Structures are given as structure tokens and as C-alpha cells.
Amino acid sequence: MKRCTPYLVMRHKRLACYREASRQRLHKRKRGSKSNGYVRPGEIIKAPTAINLIQPNGVELVKFLKAISQTVLTQKKATRLDFKETRSLHVAGAILLFAELDRIIKLSDLQKPVTIIDPRQLRPREVLKQIGIYQLTGDSSDVIPAREDVIFWKATKGSSQTGDAIGKILEYVAERANRDHIKQVELSGIWRGVSEAVANTVDHAYIKPRNDKFCGLEDTKWWMFTQVRNSSFSAAVCDLGCGYRATINMTIPEIFRTKWKQILTGKSNDVVAIRTAMEYGRSGTHEGFRGKGSRDALSVLEKHGTGTLYVISNTGWISYDYAKGVEVNFKSGNLGIDIGGTIIWWTLPLKDE
């Protein structure tokens, strides 16, 4: 055992004092209230416990992202994102976090606008590392993702419709999904939905500026996620464009829009816009050039047999559930907050029906 010399005693006392002072400083800091999800822009911004877009966490997540944007882009201050209490990340929330952080960091003039404070739990730390959040912010993390339900999260992004990057990731994740499950993921079906979602994003998502005047990044127009978890294959495509509400007037004939506005009386403008676009694609009445993207999004479910498609745009969302190749359930709702973009998200179960 090492002898406790007077020098070592003094050193330990100094370290204890330093740690105590750090604790005191940390306790004195003001933080946003957790109860209503409001996060004050400032030096440290606390991340939600669940990075999820399903209510009520969706509001908390979007407020968190808006606080980062306000601090970094409006106040031009660097910020630290406190993920200590974050316990879980879900596909739609994680892709929005990934895309919005990418946007904020690219638009900022600051040398290092965002710094990550690691989650306490290992799994969310592994996920943040795996999906490339540390790489975006320029932070280092010594975590090596190893869990089976983490290493098959794959993220990519791009500005064109060129398919190589998306195709290779889909092949890799689908191969893993098919290795361990009886029900197989059919790549050609997924490719149709995902590649058309990306093509639509490049074609339509940025033709108008969104509410905060953001018109799109030069080098990134879309972000994509794939995941295999809990015997389900998920793929999601996200853009930070103007959303369905702003584009349906240009892409869908007035007669069709009026009809669906009447059918969906009482629903929000965003829900009406998303549903109208989806139904236009399905209707078969569309012009040769238009409306096929939404039909292709649903064809993924038809081909796989079972699954769920979520389309989230601005404040609205709709979902289609399929079983045995036919639609069995339709839902829609409001998030209560504008996510500033569109997410198309498929979940395909890998267990037999």
C-alpha cells in the first residue's frame, strides 16, 4: 500500500475542495422547468428524457430543438446540451434531432456551437455515438457501440437523389434483419418507398421557405435512418423543408383538394394536407408526372403485408396500419407544435402474422 505522506494528504484535500466547489457551482445554475417541457435558451440546455415525437414528448423535444436554434443562430452563443437524463431515443425523434443539429451547426458561424454532455446511461450514449451525433458536434466519446439493438441503427444524409449511399445502408441493415428473422424484409419494396421519399424531398421540400425563412442547406436536403430493433425493421426519411401544407397547392389539382377538405372538416390544415397528398397518390386520377411518391410509400406496407407508415409534417401526423396486405387502421392527430419539416417513417414487423 502507498504510504500516506503529508504531500498526499494535502493533495487529497485539494481535490475534495475542488470537487465540492464544482458541485456547488452546478447546483446554482438555472435550468428550465421539466414539468412543462419549456427549456430556456442559455449556456446549458437540458435534453428530454425520451427523444420521441409521440405525444407528450414531441412537444418537449421540439422545444429543446428550438431552444438550441435560438441560442446558437439567433443569440449567437455556444451551448452545451445536457443529455444526462436522456434514457431512450426513438426513430422519429432521433432523426429529427440528427437533422436539426446538423442544420444548426452548419448555419452557425461559431467555432464550436454545440457540445454534448453525455447521457448517464450507456445505451443512449451508444446510440448517440452510433448515429453520429458526436461526429456532428465535434465531440469525442470513448464509447464503442456494441449492443445488438444499437449497432444496426444507421444514419445517412445527402443532397441529391443518387442512390448508392442509401442503397448500401438499406442492404446492410436488411441483411441483418433477414439473418435473424423468419419473416424477411423485401428490399425492392423498401427501396421503392425510401428512394421515392428522397426523390420527393429533393424535388418539392424546399421550393418555398419554411416559417422561420429557412430555405434548405446547399449540401444536405434529406436525412435517413434505418434500424432493426425488437423484431422490427424501421426506416425513416426526414427533410427540414416547408412541408405538405405549403406545397399541395402546386402539386394537387384544386378539385381534389376541395373534396378532401370537405371530407376532413374539423381536422387541422396539416392533417388535411398530408391526407390529401396521400389519397391523391392512391386515387389513380393523378397526372403521369405527379402523386406517385405517396402511393410508393404505402406500397412498402402492401408488399411486406404488415406494418405501419407514419407521415409527420409540420404540426400534423397520420398513420396507416396494414395487416395481410390491406389497410386495417388509419389514425391522425396533432403534435401541438411545428416540427419544421417532414418525416416519413415505416415500421415493418419481422415476426410472422
Added chain:
Amino acid sequence: MITVNIAKDFTRYPTGRLKKNGATSGEAFREQFLEEPLSKGEKVQVEFDGTIGYGSSFLEEAFGGLVRKLRIAPSVLNDILILKSSDPSIETEVRQYIEESYNSLK
């Protein structure tokens, strides 16, 4: 007869409509492999197998776009454009785009 295997000669990952948005688009494929021989009346066989899959934008622009650009009637095009795929729905879809595209010209 010219044979074009999309996976081997063009890309395994065909996607998108216009070449300004990506090099693996329907327009790029059409210009590179279809327009010249078909405009001269040469027979072209297109093989679809081997790719990851096809989006409707790619197929519509490659084949529907061919009709819009060359203004060939489907009855003529069907004789000189041979489609080969293990998935019969692809041929049906492509023929439908050719038909729709021709009807839109009228």
C-alpha cells in the same frame, strides 16, 4: 439488337427522375441507353433484374419520358423495346407509363 442490363451497365441503385438531381436517375438512363438506338428504330432489350429495386419516378421518366421526347406510339415502341424481368409487375408498370405518357401527348 442492343441489350442493356441496368444493374451491370448503369447502376444497382436506380432512383429519381431528373439527372440534375442525381446521376442514377431515369433521365440519365434514358439518354445514355435508350434514346439514340430507339430513335433509329434499333431493337433494345432492357434487363431489369439485379438492381435493389425501382422507384416509380425512375421508371416513369425513363420510359414515359422516352415517349414524350421521341413521340413514338406505344404500338411502335412495344415492337422495338423488349422488357425482361423476373418480376412481371415491372413490365406491366412500364407499359402503363408508356401508354399514359402517349395519351398525355394527345
